Amino acid sequence: MSDRQSSNAYWQANLRIIYICLAIWALVSYGFAIILRPLISMIPVGGTDLGFWFAQQGSILVFIVLIFWYAARMNKLDAEYGVDE
Amino acid sequence: MSQFTLNLLVIGASFALYIGIAIWARAGSTAEFYAANRGISPVMNGMATAADWMSAASFISMAGLIAFTGYDNSTYLMGWTGGYVLLALLLAPYLRKFGKFTVPEFIGDRFYSRTARIIGVICLLIVSITYVIGQMTGVGVTFSRYLEVSNSTGLWIGAALVFCYAVLGGMKGITYTQVAQYIVLITAYTIPAIFISLQLTGNFLPQLGLFGTHDATGVAFLTKLNQVVTDLGFREYTAHHNSTLDMVLFTLALMIGTAGLPHVIIRFFTVPKVSDARKSAGWALVFIALLYTVAPAVGSMARFNLTATMWPGAQAGDTFSEPAVSLEAIETAPELAWMRNWQTTGLLAWEDKNGDGRIQYYNDANPDSPAAAIATERNLAGNELTTVNNDIMVLANPEIANLPGWVIAVVAAGGLAAALSTAAGLLLAISGAVSHDLIKGTLRPDISEKGELMAARISMAVSILVATILGLNPPGFAAQTVALAFGLAASSIFPVLMMGIFSKRVTREGAIAGMVSGMAVTILYIFAYKGWFFIPETNMLPDTPDAWLFGISPASFGTVGALINFVVAYVVSQATQRPPAHVQELVESIRVPRGAGDAVAH
Numbered sequence: 001m002s003d004r005q006s007s008n009a010y011w012q013a014n015l016r017i018i019y020i021c022l023a024i025w026a027l028v029s030y031g032f033a034i035i036l037r038p039l040i041s042m043i044p045v046g047g048t049d050l051g052f053w054f055a056q057q058g059s060i061l062v063f064i065v066l067i068f069w070y071a072a073r074m075n076k077l078d079a080e081y082g083v084d085e
Numbered sequence: 086m087s088q089f090t091l092n093l094l095v096i097g098a099s100f101a102l103y104i105g106i107a108i109w110a111r112a113g114s115t116a117e118f119y120a121a122n123r124g125i126s127p128v129m130n131g132m133a134t135a136a137d138w139m140s141a142a143s144f145i146s147m148a149g150l151i152a153f154t155g156y157d158n159s160t161y162l163m164g165w166t167g168g169y170v171l172l173a174l175l176l177a178p179y180l181r182k183f184g185k186f187t188v189p190e191f192i193g194d195r196f197y198s199r200t201a202r203i204i205g206v207i208c209l210l211i212v213s214i215t216y217v218i219g220q221m222t223g224v225g226v227t228f229s230r231y232l233e234v235s236n237s238t239g240l241w242i243g244a245a246l247v248f249c250y251a252v253l254g255g256m257k258g259i260t261y262t263q264v265a266q267y268i269v270l271i272t273a274y275t276i277p278a279i280f281i282s283l284q285l286t287g288n289f290l291p292q293l294g295l296f297g298t299h300d301a302t303g304v305a306f307l308t309k310l311n312q313v314v315t316d317l318g319f320r321e322y323t324a325h326h327n328s329t330l331d332m333v334l335f336t337l338a339l340m341i342g343t344a345g346l347p348h349v350i351i352r353f354f355t356v357p358k359v360s361d362a363r364k365s366a367g368w369a370l371v372f373i374a375l376l377y378t379v380a381p382a383v384g385s386m387a388r389f390n391l392t393a394t395m396w397p398g399a400q401a402g403d404t405f406s407e408p409a410v411s412l413e414a415i416e417t418a419p420e421l422a423w424m425r426n427w428q429t430t431g432l433l434a435w436e437d438k439n440g441d442g443r444i445q446y447y448n449d450a451n452p453d454s455p456a457a458a459i460a461t462e463r464n465l466a467g468n469e470l471t472t473v474n475n476d477i478m479v480l481a482n483p484e485i486a487n488l489p490g491w492v493i494a495v496v497a498a499g500g501l502a503a504a505l506s507t508a509a510g511l512l513l514a515i516s517g518a519v520s521h522d523l524i525k526g527t528l529r530p531d532i533s534e535k536g537e538l539m540a541a542r543i544s545m546a547v548s549i550l551v552a553t554i555l556g557l558n559p560p561g562f563a564a565q566t567v568a569l570a571f572g573l574a575a576s577s578i579f580p581v582l583m584m585g586i587f588s589k590r591v592t593r594e595g596a597i598a599g600m601v602s603g604m605a606v607t608i609l610y611i612f613a614y615k616g617w618f619f620i621p622e623t624n625m626l627p628d629t630p631d632a633w634l635f636g637i638s639p640a641s642f643g644t645v646g647a648l649i650n651f652v653v654a655y656v657v658s659q660a661t662q663r664p665p666a667h668v669q670e671l672v673e674s675i676r677v678p679r680g681a682g683d684a685v686a687h
Contacts, residue, residue, distance in 0.1 A: 011676055018174050025170045029163045030333050037325065046296025047305025048323040055159035056151075056381040057292060060166045060374050067173045067367035074178075075360055083677040085358045 010081040017073050021066050029059040088490050092231045095494035096501060099269050100246060103262045103505075107250030110258045115534055118255030118541050119186035119517055125260055125355040131368025133260045134352045136267035136502070137510035138165075138343075138369070139376060140216075141223030144270060144503035149475030152384030155322035159381070160332055164339025166370060166377055171344040171579075173366035177353040179586045181362040182675045186354065188347045188514075188578065189522040195585040197668050198593040202526060204600050206518045208577040209347045213518075214555070216346075216570045217511040221556025223504035230430055230480070231497035237557055243505060244553040251509050252545050256355060259509045266502035271375055273499020276492055277483045278379045281386045284486060291382035301401050310389050316404040317392065317447040318454030322385065328636045338643035342571030345579030348507075348514035359678035387478040390485050394421070395446035395470060405459055409445040412437050423484030432474035433481075439466035446470035512552065516545040572611060572639075576603035576646025584654055589672045595658030603650030610646075611639040 032040060037051030045053040078084035112118040125133070143165070151158045183191050189209060193202025221240060228239020250258040282294035286306050299309040311322050320326055343349065352369075353362045393400040398407035415421050415435065427433040435444045441464075447456035449467040459465070480500070483492045520541040525532055532540065577600045584591040584599070591599075614633070616623040626632050628639070637645065663669075674680070 007673065007677060014676075021170065021174055025167065029167055029336065033159065033163060034325075034329060034332055034336070046298075047307030047309075047311075048296070052156055052159075052307075052323050053296065055156060056162055056295070057378050059163050060370075060377055063166055063170050064367060064370050064374060066170055067363070067370060070174055071360065071363035071367055074363060078360065078678055083679045085360065085678050085681055 028062045091494040099498045106261045110254045110261045112255040112257045117257045121257040121355040127361040127365035130365045132267045133263035134369035135372035136263040136506035140507035141504040148380045148384035149478035152388040152478045157327045160336045164336045167340040168343025169370040177362045178359045179675045182681045187517045196593045196596040206522045213511045217552045218555045220504045220508040227500040263506045266506040269502040270499040273495045281486045291379045295382040313399045316455045318451035318456040319448045334644045335641035341579045342575035345574035348510040359681045409443045434472035444469045512548045515548045519544040572607045572643035575643030576607040580650040589669045592658045592661045594661040595654040598657040599650040599654030602653045603646045607646030610642045614639045
């Protein structure tokens with residue numbers, strides 16, 4: 001049964017990392033780029049505002065960082081729980 | 086050397102490269118045909134995924150979509166990239182661990198039901214076939230424009246080329262050609278973008294040029310663009326005009342639709358390990374971002390250049406400080422030859438309505454703009470640049486910016502690479518569903534490996550033929566593929582895959598009910614506003630924001646369909662018997678990476 005419990009703990013840890021990543025994913029795209037754009041509109045970026053930059057550049061760059069961070073974090077987790085390949 | 090010879094040389098060289106790869110990368114087994122023997126490195130797979138994903142629409146149309154709408158169409162940029170985060174976190178690693186060949190196969194095993202598998206095949210076929218029609222028409226258009234052959238000749242040449250490497254090499258051949266096609270298409274997209282950014286803003290990187298300073302006036306480029314377009318009575322470029330709710334739902338529909346597209350998912354079956362599948366999604370997005378972060382710069386700068394061509398005063402000072410471009414210049418000036426070239430394709434048209442010998446371009450539907458005042462003062466008879474197709478922004482970009490002929494030839498090869506690579510990926514998803522899920526999985530389970538490989542090749546050849554015929558006679562809905570393909574992938578495939586991985590409780594009955602209801606509601610909603618099977622005049626409700634349910638456009642409805650899918654599947658699962666023990670163990674096993682290598686041998 002200990003095997004089952006450890007794999008359960010591994011899965012819970014994975015889910016926590018996924019929640020964090022998805023929160024950031026939603027914040028930069030739906031948040032900064034669309035819904036929260038008026039709130040950060042006082043920050044100017046080259047002829048327009050920060051929300052526009054997030055909509056056309058920033059969110060894509062954050063997505064890339066998120067995936068590589070998730071991949072690295074999961075490699076560590078896999079090793080910790082001994083489920084790596 | 087004439088432009089035609091140059092085009093022929095560059096396109097011919099790129100085709101020779103693809104055929105060479107096809108001969109080198111022949112497939113000898115079903116594992117090679119369906120999944121390139123799971124031996125593709127994450128970086129290489131990332132590059133192939135980028136080419137697989139970026140279609141004729143991304144390459145040719147997206148910059149124009151952004152150029153003529155501005156901020157509101159940022160939804161495409163975020164939607165078509167954000168889906169990779171969902172793929173990397175929620176689907177790709179687990180489906181790779183599952184270690185089989187097709188998406189419906191996972192649905193059938195996880196939901197212990199042949200019916201579920203067949204519904205999966207139906208969803209896959211509807212999504213992929215609608216999508217492939219657009220690619221085939223894109224191939225025909227590009228050929229006819231650059232090689233001066235008829236649309237149908239171009240289409241048959243493209244089909245013969247795809248036949249070579251897809252039938253011979255399957256996933257293996259397609260993967261290596263896609264890597265080559267990625268390099269061709271990204272070069273073709275980047276070179277004109279760098280030139281145009283240098284010319285307008287002095288910035289080498291278009292991503293920085295977009296937020297840089299317009300050299301000729303010393304004003305921020307986007308401020309200048311806003312001023313010029315509002316002078317002409319168009320909407321402010323950087324401002325938010327559409328409904329916020331619809332923008333959010335549309336972006337979400339594109340994201341979950343992207344993550345649910347079968348031809349993208351199967352690319353992640355080709356890497357050796359689960360950790361490679363995660364990393365590979367990151368690399369795919371890096372290669373996609375090289376085009377997607379440049380596209381908004383290309384769009385806005387090409388729009389500025391087009392506007393400044395029509396109103397030469399806009400280049401250095403005020404929009405109306407000089408008269409509009411003269412008809413004589415358009416018809417004779419060498420630097421405006423591109424206008425005459427593109428007029429013959431019907432993508433650009435003008436008409437001197439008031440007979441003053443000048444072509445005035447402005448928004449005549451807006452009565453309160455500076456342009457309207459000028460129109461009254463100068464006796465204008467309405468907008469005289471009568472057609473400006475979105476696609477012009479990329480296709481004519483090198484000519485508008487006066488770039489050398491070889492750049493134009495490279496752009497042509499790039500457009501073809503984008504359409505061909507996506508078509509091949511879609512055709513592989515279609516033929517895999519037919520030979521592996523229908524023939525091997527349902528009709529003839531006892532077929533030998535050799536027999537299945539032959540079946541896979543034959544279904545590939547038939548799929549190419551069907552796609553070509555559909556491309557020659559595109560049904561009326563070809564232009565609506567985005568709404569349909571993404572809506573269906575979002576409402577049927579993505580939710581069922583995610584629930585299959587993240588829940589042990591969702592049952593066969595739940596999954597089937599979820600897929601059917603999600604897909605049905607989405608199709609009905611789209612047809613209600615767009616017409617039954619997109620036949621004009623058969624829509625039951627007017628396709629306007631006021632008539633949409635809560636202002637949700639048909640293209641955004643995939644998000645609602647996905648939600649319905651999740652809810653129905655959950656409720657039905659609660660009311661039916663738990664999945665059997667072996668299915669719960671299957672879910673346990675796909676959740677841990679260890680052991681993915683074993684699947685290679687199967």
